[in-house]
Amino acid sequence: MRVSLTINGDVKAFDVSIEEYLLDTLRKHNYKSVRRGCDNTTCGACTVLLDGKPVPSCSILTVRADQHEITTVEGIAKEAERLSEYFGHEGADQCGYCNPSIALTVHAMLLENPKPTDEDIKKYLVGNLCRCTGYEGQFRAIKKYMEDEL
């Protein structure tokens, strides 16, 4: 089946099977920043924005995304680069496997809620698991990023 996706602002057409998931379509077409962690929406590493909302691409059929806008971290490169400086200064980027998905989720959170409380941040990002940092460094980095950016 032929689908048309707008990925990071570019219109792309792909032939996909009806059982193909968005994660596999994206990786197949060289969007390697989208990563598989768990297969069943529990880890957050495969997060992309679908019309601006964070979704787990491992569980969205590509055909369901037909005619929609997809954003990967490359689509928010400037914000990701800025956020990475805060992660760097807080020692928050360890293995980094989840980092692009966190950048996307932080971006989406701030669009929805420009002034999140500490609790809001933790709740919005709860689906983005991290096994390396203990979360504390990421939390400090995200807070300082928000203070400076907004």
Place this chain on the structure above:
Amino acid sequence: MNVVNQSHPSIDGKGIMMGKKAYTDDFAEPDSLIVKVLRSPHPYARIVSIDTSKANALTGVELVLTHKDFERIPFTRAGQGYPEPSPHDKFVFDEYVRYVGDEVCAVAAQSETIANQALELIEVEYEVLEPVLDFETAIDHEVVIHPEPEIHEMFPIGFKPKRNIAAQYSMEVGNVEEVLKTCDVVISDTFYTQAQAHVMLEPHTVNARIDYQNRLVLYSATQTHVHVRRIISQALKYPLSKIRVIKPRVGGGFGGKQAIHGEIIVSKVTLLTGKPSKMVYTRKEVFESSYSRHPMRFKMKLGAMKDGTLKAIDCQVLSDTGAYGEHALTVFMVAGSKVLPLYNKVDAVKFYGDVVYTNHTPAGAFRGYGAIQGNYALESAVDMLCDELKMDPILFRQKNMMLEGETSPIFEIMGEGTEGTAMIMESCKLDYCVKRGLELIDWKNKYPRVPLNKHIVKGVGMAIAMQGSGIPYIDMGAATIKLNDDGFYNLMIGATDIGQGSDTILAQIAAEELGAKLDQIIVYSSDSDLTPFDTGAYASSTTYVSGNAVLNAAKQMKELLIEEAQRALDTEVSFDGVTFKGQNGKEISLKELSNRLYYNEDQKQLTSTASYVGHKSPPPFMAGFVEVDVDIETGEFDIIDYVSVVDCGVTINPKLAQGQVEGGIVQGIGMAVYEDVKISKTGKMITNDLLNYRIPSRLEINRLTTEFAKSYETSGPFGAKSVGEIGIDTPPAAIANAIYNATGVRIKSLPITPEKILKGMKERGR
């Protein structure tokens, strides 16, 4: 210091955040064959027959591999130095399957869909055997898990497969039995620790191709790329010189990627077909078919005098290595060797027991590596002893624990699989760690408990811990520094960055010694063809062992540079990292010198290579303090704060060190409270996805308070010791002690759940 002891951002953080290709699967060839493994549905069975004809006939299936395609060579997947202290008890595929998820055979196909269809078409006839699922009954069980005659140990580790024993060990200092008779108070109790899953975010991943030089080239998400190369060569009898293993960025390991996973199978597929192939574990496979933490039973006896002098410790351990013996002996030994020296003033100490085979998912290396299990048992028992003695547990520890300048006979007796190495604690600020932790948690106003309202009680608890810094006389790390034109350097290291930031801190060490800026050091790590040897990322070795190698290579490079500058200026020179200043007033910059050496005069390539193997393993120490609020009606509790005060020597990068400690603390909290690999009565893993196996999320972590003691280890690079594992050790005991202080309920089996607390309170009420 200009670069070391500074919190420089990770050298690769920006590229990683921005989604650059970095991880193993990002480098798979687009046309890779997809390799999938058919896995056993039975905990123990003999394969009577495998009919692969239907799978082979399926369009798009390239080949099916069974045990008949491999020479029968026993090996260990453990990923340790050679000869390994783990038994050679595994075949690539065998006629027996020994746990649910064990490898039956593999398919390679043109797509994942076809590979999965092919797996369903393979017809296997099993003779189902009775499994051994209770590790406490495994020894001399009528069912023998490893009856095959070819398996063996590489040197004596107490390997007795006919008795289901993978390894055995015992040691005694003094006479524990006699000393216990003289003690005023003796306590004795049994503790259980559970299996824990690593849950690194990146699943086990590997891909292979034959390159233009006809070499087998693998990208692997591994912690031990050189061991991986050696083990592939051994298991396939394929020349070591024709294999290249590259470790790209790794998405977390925690010990889970020390061992071999799909590397041998994809190698075989690519060698047979000539085509690139790849294998990515599903999360279910990561849970069921990789490794988890060795569950253990500890029978502890502690004896002390009324004045609080600890006299004797008797520690008998039973460890469950599951179906294969990866790390069986060494994890077991670390449960003693990196725990018992904490109380070094005892008259007698005994550590002994068995590591048994069961039909469980194999156990393997996991951050803490036995020390977290042993720490839970010992530090729980110490608090119980203090209760009997009616002595403050802080005072008791301060009286009995290891101090700077002291030693323990255990260091000399117990190594990892072999004898150990005597050493004096040249850096041990445990006393400061305890004192500072008391202040940070506000112990005096909270110990043992503060009722907050009718049903919530606040409690505090603590534990002390130690780990090591590499394996002396065994673990070797090496580094090469190369000078480039324009005056920047390449640092080539075998050391394996799996997300802990070793590329960054090793670059900091090189930059500090060379007087360079961090961005003048371009790091390449862990490519078996291009970088020098390193045993890999395990045993808390990188900062100390690989760091010393880097420091020595940088010292040598500095000498070479000064020699060349003196030749250029014809005088004695001093070097500040940028400019060489001659005594005759002449100067030459590093940039000018390096260009001269490349293009103009005295042309040569400057490189320096140094190796380091430790002569001791200076332990990092820490004190962990926890504050919990317990609901005495439901048994539920919140962890309000976790205070860590750590002595890891000088922190090369304080923020990255903090990240290591805090990541360890939260993984330790997971083990203490949330995580439990559960196996059904029929031997199937129940917790084989992230819905059923819960790791701590952001919401469970309220506050982590982390500080470092001012400490200097003279044998470490710029005073550093390791910090990768120490963080994980204290949470189980500290939380168990806090729950006891809040409720009077002593939890003797992990994890600490509301159900167990409630049950304990009901029993106390009776």
